[in-house]
Amino acid sequence: MSGIILDGRQILAYEALEKIGAYAGREKDWLDMLWSELIKDTNLMKEFMYYVDHHSFLDEYQCRGYAMTDLYVFQMSRYNLIRDIGKNEESCNKEFLALGAFHDMFQMIKDPEKYVKKLSEGPGMDRLY
Numbered sequence: 001m002s003g004i005i006l007d008g009r010q011i012l013a014y015e016a017l018e019k020i021g022a023y024a025g026r027e028k029d030w031l032d033m034l035w036s037e038l039i040k041d042t043n044l045m046k047e048f049m050y051y052v053d054h055h056s057f058l059d060e061y062q063c064r065g066y067a068m069t070d071l072y073v074f075q076m077s078r079y080n081l082i083r084d085i086g087k088n089e090e091s092c093n094k095e096f097l098a099l100g101a102f103h104d105m106f107q108m109i110k111d112p113e114k115y116v117k118k119l120s121e122g123p124g125m126d127r128l129y
Contacts, residue, residue, distance in 0.1 A: 009049055010039070010045070012052070013038070013045065013048055013049050013052060014035060016052040017031055017034065017035055017038075017048075018031065020052075020095050020098075020099065021034075021095075021099065023093075023095050024093055024095040024096040024098075024099055025093065025096065026096065026099060031099075033103075034099060034102060034103055034106075037102075037103065037106040038102070038106075040106075041106065041109070043060075043061040044061060044102065044105060044106060044109075046058070046060070046061070047059075047060065047061050047068055047102070047105070048102060051068075051098060051102075057069045057072065057101075061105070063105065063108045063109050063112055063115075064108070064112050064115075064116050066108065066115070066116070066119060068101055068102070068105060070119065071100075071101040071104045071105055071108070072097055072098060072101040074101075074104065074118070074119055075097040075098075075100040075101050075104065076097055
């Protein structure tokens with residue numbers, strides 16, 4: 001068994017992702033894609049582990065001045081526009097939005113200009129995707 005090192009926190013994080021993802025109604029393929037993003041970036045994994053423990057964002061990791069809370073609010077505004085409600089109501093699935101924010105952070109790190117433009121332009125149906 002030499003050469004195999006397991007990080008117990010990552011195992012717990014994966015189990016938490018499965019539970020949060022099920023509650024959020026995310027498909028297994030989408031969750032697997034998000035997991036592969038999380039394990040590629042130790043800082044993003046640290047943010048996720050903090051989220052699992054505290055159910056809030058650490059906001060230590062940033063890309064171009066934007067942190068997880070910024071991306072969560074962006075997710076919320078997109079959700080509200082799509083649902084055409086303009087406000088955050090009780091039926092809003094916060095876990096769905098949080099997982100989307102983690103995905104957005106990974107994508108933003110890969111292509112910061114695209115996301116900075118989306119975030120700075122403000123809301124609009126043509127800017128959602």
